Amino acid sequence: MADAIKVANVGDIEDEEALIVEADDTGLDKAIAVFRVGEEYFAIDDMCTHAVASLGDGYTDGDIVECPIHAAKFSMQTGEALTLPATKPVCTHQVEVRGDEIWLLPGVPVPGAILS
Numbered sequence: 001m002a003d004a005i006k007v008a009n010v011g012d013i014e015d016e017e018a019l020i021v022e023a024d025d026t027g028l029d030k031a032i033a034v035f036r037v038g039e040e041y042f043a044i045d046d047m048c049t050h051a052v053a054s055l056g057d058g059y060t061d062g063d064i065v066e067c068p069i070h071a072a073k074f075s076m077q078t079g080e081a082l083t084l085p086a087t088k089p090v091c092t093h094q095v096e097v098r099g100d101e102i103w104l105l106p107g108v109p110v111p112g113a114i115l116s
Helices: none
Strands: 005-009 018-021 032-037 040-045 059-061 064-066 073-075 092-098 101-105
Touching: 005 018, 032 101
Parallel strands: none
Antiparallel strands: 005 101, 018 032, 032 040, 040 092, 059 064, 064 073, 092 101
């Protein structure tokens, strides 16, 4: 588990868009996509578990993200793979809003998340 890192300020991420935090910054060996959905923030591994594709570049519908390559869908809340061709979940990571700042806790799963 890496230390918490500030990734943005409130308002920096557009609604239903993502900010990709590169592996060098996460302290892990993988990039993480931080999504904003309304006033909530979710973070999941950026890489689709089915094929090499950035979920941060995917299509969002509420708290669901669709892989831009093969249309597999994932829950941003739990990491669960919701549709084929993906069968494995993605890891979730906790996000905290501290005042006007958005902090990512890489490697700290969201309570209730599906663990891959």
